[in-house]
Amino acid sequence: MGWLDRERTIAPPGFNRWLVPPAALAVHLCIGQAYATSVYKTALVKHFGASLTEIGVIFSVAIVMLGLSAAIMGTWVDRNGPRKAMFTSAAFWASGFLIGSLGIFSHQLWLVYLGYGVVGGIGLGIGYISPVSTLIKWFPDRPGLATGMAIMGFGGGALIASPVSTALLKMYDPNSGAKGWVASGESVGKLFLTLAVVYLAYMMFGAFTIKVPSEGWKPAGFDPAKVKAASLVTTDNVSARNAVKTRQFWLVWIALFCNVTAGIGILEQAAPMIQDFFRQPDGTSLASAAVAAGFVGLLSIGNMSGRFAWSATSDVTGRKRIYMVYLGVGAVLYTVLALAGSTSTVLYVALAFVIISFYGGGFATAPAYLRDLFGTFQVGAIHGRLLTAWSAAGIAGPLIVNAFLDAQGKPGALNAASYQPALLTMVGLLVIGFVANLLVTPVDARFHEPRPGRVRSEEPALEG
């Protein structure tokens, strides 16, 4: 399989670097399907006679595997290059769907856990980090824009998968015209088979389009000295092994964890939350189910566009400043949402939209932040380790919100005031993240990789 090796993917002279973002997008748009599982959730509950929680575990396992595989495989991805990583990710992602469909056809839920959750989750993790360091190397002048474009795809993938999956389920199920229709298990199995084939083809397009720049390549007119002018941007390199020993890595980890936890708090509860916020004294809500569905759609757009727009903006403002906006302005907006969100639907929707755009922006800006602090040497592997913050937030966010809401009353009887403790807790988290980001300083020189002619006497110890 030598044709997958990094050496075989070095770009020839004249290669257009703008071919790299669509290659990265091809992978991220496919793995972004992970956020469209709600389309067939009810169908799987009925097919397996299982609870919502038991079916929800499929998604949870996939996200945990994403974080673990990104953390564990990051160094392998950096060493072997993006083509082999994307190829491997495609094989895992498509196999996950195939094994999952086998589980559905044979009524074996554990096979769906193993397939979509474990095998597919590994594909998610490798796929998520696979193009990141390559993009940063192709766009040293605009790393935020480049990673924003790719990671935007992860948000956009669900926007595509959701309507396409619904249309396919209707096509595969002869009873789709019936009143109160829920897709049959067989149609979900066929959907999984279709997605396996389509995603494999798309991701292979990405794998065979991507190329790495040759040693020493830089874009025309690019002056590295101008980038270095920013105090937090290094021209040195830190290995992934040493990066996790630095205070800076863990401060960025805390900032990302707080930002993601706060965002997930809204995303998880989006549909019932808008209805509860505008619940009238007689128990009815001013926000109908259709309005709630529209609100969820708007948040998806905010999540996707924030990834691109805020990350691209960070190339101008600097990474630390944009994180101050995500966390500081985010905390203020969250406070207004908690205390005055129920006074106007327009205010509520606008606040939630901006907050979710910050959530997406935090994800997309993280790789460029790591590049600034640790250099390009093993930025993919360091990014993989940072994504454990996402896995942790995926557990903490829903736990915090659900625990507070459970204490406030039963679903359907909640109102705006019921959400205040949970939202104000998120404000506290954002403030903690803001302080952590504020404390980020340049990485100490003892963690830098030796340059030619310079030798490091001993391995640096953990930073106190």
Added chain:
Amino acid sequence: MSSAQSSVTPSTGRLVIAWALVGVPLAYGVYETLTRVAALFG
């Protein structure tokens, strides 16, 4: 060895096809979502 390299594409067609392959589905997804969002303002 550092060599600044021009970004002029040898094949604009390849670039257009690559962006269309990802851009068209993404535009479709955004359009479908916006039709749902319309309920918010309807």
